[in-house]
Amino acid sequence: MVEVYTSDTRKWTSMPSGWGEWIRVFGGEGYVFLNDTLHFIAYDSEEDTFDSDGVTTRSIVTIDTSGNTWRKIPQPPKVDFTFIGQSLGCLYGMQIDHGNGCLLSVWALENYASGQWTLKHTASILELLERPCLEHGEHYTLVAIHPEQNLIFLSGGVESEQTLMSYDMDTQKLHSICTLGDYGMVNLQPYVPCFAERPSDAQ
Known part of the structure; x- marks a missing residue:
């Protein structure tokens, strides 16, 4: 379940997660609000989402302000974002x-x-x-x-x-x-x- 607060009604609303029951959101890595959409770092705990090294693959999960559009964006292979942010209208990991x-x-x-990521800098x-x-x-x-x-x-x-x-x-x-x-x-x-x-x- 996901709890959504709307400032117009000043009320919290409970709704089933559109990401699936196995998604776990990381609270410590922050979040990004971009294009009327919240973005979080998350991982899918299902067995088939482990990579060849046995490491859980992570995604960026999103939900728009209306609560109607849910999405999972895979991270690049072998990459484990510890931070996400937005700059110049673009999402960065x-x-x-x-x-x-x-x-x-x-x-x-x-x-x-x-959902295509581009390596910008190292x-x-x-x-x-x-x-x-x-x-x-x-x-x-x-x-x-x-x-x-x-x-x-x-x-x-x-x-x-x-x-x-x-x-x-x-x-x-x-x-x-x-x-x-x-x-x-x-x-x-x-x-x-x-x-x-x-x-x-x-x-």
């Missing part, structure tokens, strides 16, 4: 492969109708940091993608020295913004202001 030099890969769903975070290898406890997490620029925000480092950084895909430069201190292990979320008008009878 990204991952950081910590077992491969912290390789950042950025994919764009340029053909939304067919970069090694370790090479950008001019480091030969990861230290013990070192990890990096994707935080956001700029809605109007080719700019990615990420956090990471060793546990005691977490840093918020930005990466410009055009210049291929990594910039340190600030240290996170006690907030290093917090699940960071970008602030996106909403300028929608409230209903005229709102209290």
